[in-house]
Amino acid sequence: MDTYTLFAGQFLPFNERYLPGGHNACAGSGTALALRHVYKALEDKSTDLAQARWDETPTGIFAASETPGAPVLIIPKAGENRLYICFDAEAVGKKTIPDQLIKKSPAKAAASGCLYAATASPSHPFDLIEKIRRGWSIAGSAYIHILCPCPMSWGFEMENTVRIARMAVEARVFPLYEIAEGHYNITVEDMRPRTVADYIGRQARFASWKKAQIATLQEQTDRLYAQLHNSAAHEMN
Amino acid sequence: MATKSSKQMTAVSKLLDQLIKDGKVESFSAVEKPLKPVWDKLVCARCALCYLYCPDAAISRQADGYFDADQDLCKSCGICHRECWFGAISMQEVE
Structure with missing residues (x-):
């Protein structure tokens, strides 16, 4: 079997230098998984990682209404430039409203001077690693927004963390795209998307949602994805 | 405060260990x-x-x-x- 098969995962470095096991995160934590891949992407930049610091709330220009209090990892780059990585577990209090599910902070970051802004999900690890490396190598500030499913507060079985993250991408609630120097690019695109109801119906935090709310979210998702698609297609031509 | 609570925790865990040893309490790790x-x-x-x-x-x-x-x-x-x-x-x- 090994003669003709090739798996991309085997080309990753098989060492865990910065996030060794034994940390205190919950079982099945999406944040721990995302952080592991971030460190894996930046593992040959060890001197700069030592100066990285955590911030409780997105500072100043990136203060996004949909992520109050989300932890942000700020890594200094050359000059005044920074690499901001936001780990968004959508811990937004008791009520989850459609506005908080749809992320606008990458567009805000791009508008406020970041040369590179992107969304990433731990269910697509190679996409995540590539975006982190691109955000690092670009000559300017960069912002990367990572969706981190949390089994405890979202209300799903802890073995489904990666599935839920993948569903968010497939339902286009959390599309994976990048804005590099003003150019939009959708990095993961599904031709046959899931319905939003499929994504929402598997989490206890949406148990009280009415059908009308789901329909509203579906409509908002479709509209924003169409906008995103338009701006990406416009750049291509 | 932190030291006090950690002291209390060690006292509780010591008590629990003793109770498990005596067979009065069944430990979780033994059950499942x-x-x-x-x-x-x-x-x-x-x-x-x-x-x-x-x-x-x-x-x-x-x-x-x-x-x-x-x-x-x-x-x-x-x-x-x-x-x-x-x-x-x-x-x-x-x-």
Whole structure:
């Protein structure tokens, strides 16, 4: 079997230098998984990682209404430039409203001077690693927004963390795209998307949602994805 | 305050250990053992998906190219079992 098969995962470095096991995160934590891949992407930049610091709330220009209090990892780059990585577990209090599910902070970051802004999900690890490396190598500030499913507060079985993250991408609630120097690019695109109801119906935090709310979210998702698609297609031509 | 609460915690855990020893309280670890991933090497294709998706960095590659979990680091979340493309991982009680 090994003669003709090739798996991309085997080309990753098989060492865990910065996030060794034994940390205190919950079982099945999406944040721990995302952080592991971030460190894996930046593992040959060890001197700069030592100066990285955590911030409780997105500072100043990136203060996004949909992520109050989300932890942000700020890594200094050359000059005044920074690499901001936001780990968004959508811990937004008791009520989850459609506005908080749809992320606008990458567009805000791009508008406020970041040369590179992107969304990433731990269910697509190679996409995540590539975006982190691109955000690092670009000559300017960069912002990367990572969706981190949390089994405890979202209300799903802890073995489904990666599935839920993948569903968010497939339902286009959390599309994976990048804005590099003003150019939009959708990095993961599904031709046959899931319905939003499929994504929402598997989490206890949406148990009280009415059908009308789901329909509203579906409509908002479709509209924003169409906008995103338009701006990406416009750049291509 | 922190030192006081940690002192209290050690006192409680000492008491609990004594009670378990005397047989008055049944310990959780004796009642239900957490399930751990076990690889079926005949089915495993060594695609490294389980390694990629483990949040606790418990899974590592062995010398023969197959994967195995560190029982001390594994938190029994079952992501590897769920994500394995080939169904090679089953969650079992491990001694």
